Amino acid sequence: MHIEKNVCDNLVGTSLGIDGKNKDTEKARKDMEDQKIRKELHLKRRANGTFEKPPAMYTLSPEEREGFCDFLKSIKYPDGYAANISKCVNTHGGKLSGLKSHDCHVLLQRILPIGMRGYLNKEIGTALFEFGNFYQQLCSRTVKLSDLDKLQENIVLVPCKLEKIFPPAFFDVMVHLAIHLPREVRLGGPVQYRWMYPIERFLGVLKRFVTNKARPEGSIVEAYISKECTTFCSMYLDGIETVFNRVERNDDGGERTLGLAAFNQNVRPFGRIQRAPNVPVNERDMAHWFVLYNSPEVDPYREIHKTLLEGDNTIDIAKRQRKEFPQWFKGHMNELRKQGSPEATDELWSLANGPDALIDTYSGMGVEEERNRLEEERNRLQEERNQLQEEQRQREEQQRLRDEERQREFDELKAMLMRHMHGRDNV
Numbered sequence: 211m212h213i214e215k216n217v218c219d220n221l222v223g224t225s226l227g228i229d230g231k232n233k234d235t236e237k238a239r240k241d242m243e244d245q246k247i248r249k250e251l252h253l254k255r256r257a258n259g260t261f262e263k264p265p266a267m268y269t270l271s272p273e274e275r276e277g278f279c280d281f282l283k284s285i286k287y288p289d290g291y292a293a294n295i296s297k298c299v300n301t302h303g304g305k306l307s308g309l310k311s312h313d314c315h316v317l318l319q320r321i322l323p324i325g326m327r328g329y330l331n332k333e334i335g336t337a338l339f340e341f342g343n344f345y346q347q348l349c350s351r352t353v354k355l356s357d358l359d360k361l362q363e364n365i366v367l368v369p370c371k372l373e374k375i376f377p378p379a380f381f382d383v384m385v386h387l388a389i390h391l392p393r394e395v396r397l398g399g400p401v402q403y404r405w406m407y408p409i410e411r412f413l414g415v416l417k418r419f420v421t422n423k424a425r426p427e428g429s430i431v432e433a434y435i436s437k438e439c440t441t442f443c444s445m446y447l448d449g450i451e452t453v454f455n456r457v458e459r460n461d462d463g464g465e466r467t468l469g470l471a472a473f474n475q476n477v478r479p480f481g482r483i484q485r486a487p488n489v490p491v492n493e494r495d496m497a498h499w500f501v502l503y504n505s506p507e508v509d510p511y512r513e514i515h516k517t518l519l520e521g522d523n524t525i526d527i528a529k530r531q532r533k534e535f536p537q538w539f540k541g542h543m544n545e546l547r548k549q550g551s552p553e554a555t556d557e558l559w560s561l562a563n564g565p566d567a568l569i570d571t572y573s574g575m576g577v578e579e580e581r582n583r584l585e586e587e588r589n590r591l592q593e594e595r596n597q598l599q600e601e602q603r604q605r606e607e608q609q610r611l612r613d614e615e616r617q618r619e620f621d622e623l624k625a626m627l628m629r630h631m632h633g634r635d636n637v
Contacts (some may be wrong), residue, residue, distance in 0.1 A: 211311055211405045213391065214345055216384035218314035221322065221338070222306055224380060225268060225330075226275050234266060238379035248377070267331060268375050274329045275304025281325045282306075286574070289459065292316040312407060319346045337371045344368065348391055349401050351591065362392040470507050470557045481573020489569060498536055498564045505561065511539055536564065 223231025236253065243252045253261040265271070270278060279301040295317065298308045309317070323338040330338075344365050347357060365388055373381065398404055419433035420426045444452035502508050515535050519527050543562035546554035 211315070211401075211407065213384050213387050214318060215309075215311045215314040216382075217341070217388065218318040218322070219309075220380055220382070220385065222309075222317070224376065225270055225326065226278070226304055226306065227269060228305055228307075233380040234269060234377055235379070236261065236263065238377045239263065241379065242377060245378070251377070268334055270304075270329050272304060276301055278325055278329060279304050279306075282321070285321065287316075289574075295321075311410070315345075315349075318342055319349070333371075334375055337368060337375065340364065340368050340371075344388070348395060351400065351402065352595070353395055353400055355396070358392045358396050365389055365392065470505060470561065473557055479572040479574070484571050486569040486571045489567070494565055494567070495536065499532055501561065502536060502539065503532075507558065508539070508561070511542065515539070536562075540564070 219231050220233055222228065224233045226232075227234070239251055239253050242248045251264055251266055253263060255261055279299045282299045283296045283301060285295070293310065293313055295309070295313050298306055298313065300307070319342045323335065323342045326338060327335045344361060347353070347361060369381065369385060369389070372385075395401060416430050416434070420429045421433075422429045441453060445454060502512075512531070512535060515538055516527060516531060519530055519534075540562045543554050543559050547559055
């Protein structure tokens with residue numbers, strides 16, 4: 211966890227030139243000059259005695275820093291996935307400050323490789339992707355021993371690629387320690403059972419209990435006991451909202467309704483309603499095709515349209531269907547509606563006519579079903595993991611019994627041999 215944070219601080223601080231975290235300092239440039247490496251990055255002396263620091267390929271210009279910070283400001287995360295990193299971003303100065311360990315965890319694995327891709331060359335982007343993918347696989351819920359062997363082989367190469375890009379001052383002991391992480395996982399198991407995120411969160415809760423800084427321990431104990439008492443008493447209270455009967459944070463307001471799959475999903479939008487700017491026609495068409503392609507009720511009509519295209523000897527049917535099917539489906543539904551066919555329901559007709567040009571936007575939305583689906587998937591994986599652990603325990607127990615049986619047979623044979631040899635000596 212802390213290795214990941216320090217590596218992320220080195221990457222972000224060096225790329226954005228953040229004071230205190232930047233490894234590309236004047237001293238680092240002088241070290242390269244003393245070592246006679248990277249001549250294009252050596253400090254250049256001006257006529258007045260000052261030095262000019264040539265730009266490096268791993269640093270961003272002021273305009274690129276502002277663009278990267280704008281990208282971080284625009285990202286929205288699922289509830290509970292990450293903190294609001296946009297609060298740590300200063301778009302005008304192109305700076306990041308106040309990042310927590312979990313912020314660096316998300317930044318290094320998910321955001322940094324994508325956000326830096328448009329500003330750094332392909333070589334640096336590939337190295338960042340490999341570094342983020344290494345930590346992503348290392349922090350997965352289940353890890354195979356064969357995958358650990360591959361990670362151990364790959365992580366040795368990633369720092370070598372970075373050494374060709376960043377200055378020697380970049381490579382402190384924290385960057386080196388990443389090489390030993392696969393072996394640590396092999397010895398200690400998956401990292402989610404050992405890392406410090408839940409411990410540090412709980413310590414943050416306890417710190418907020420302190421009201422008397424002269425006696426912090428007493429304040430924590432008193433507040434913790436009070437919270438436990440009120441939580442216990444709330445189990446027997448009716449008619450008021452408690453932690454046991456309050457509505458869940460991501461409650462969407464009900465169950466699925468009947469109708470097409472595109473319209474029967476309940477969501478609970480929240481935040482201020484705003485009118486979105488004019489959406490380009492190509493983006494509306496793209497969204498319309500996505501809904502039509504993923505709606506099972508439209509599959510029969512797509513098959514009919516595909517059959518018509520096959521009769522025209524079309525070469526690329528998929529590309530042509532994506533371009534022509536929405537308009538064909540709209541005309542087909544309008545024709546059925548004119549004929550009064552019950553096949554052209556209101557929902558199918560609305561789906562065929564596409565999205566409205568006027569769009570309202572919200573700050574976010576709550577979807578309970580997705581959360582329940584993820585919870586069911588997590589429980590299923592946990593059951594499979596428990597079953598595998600039980601099978602492994604049974605195999606180990608059987609192996610232990612076989613070893614004990616072999617040892618007992620060996621001891622008996624040894625004792626018999628000793629008695630036989632002792633009898634011969636007496637004779």
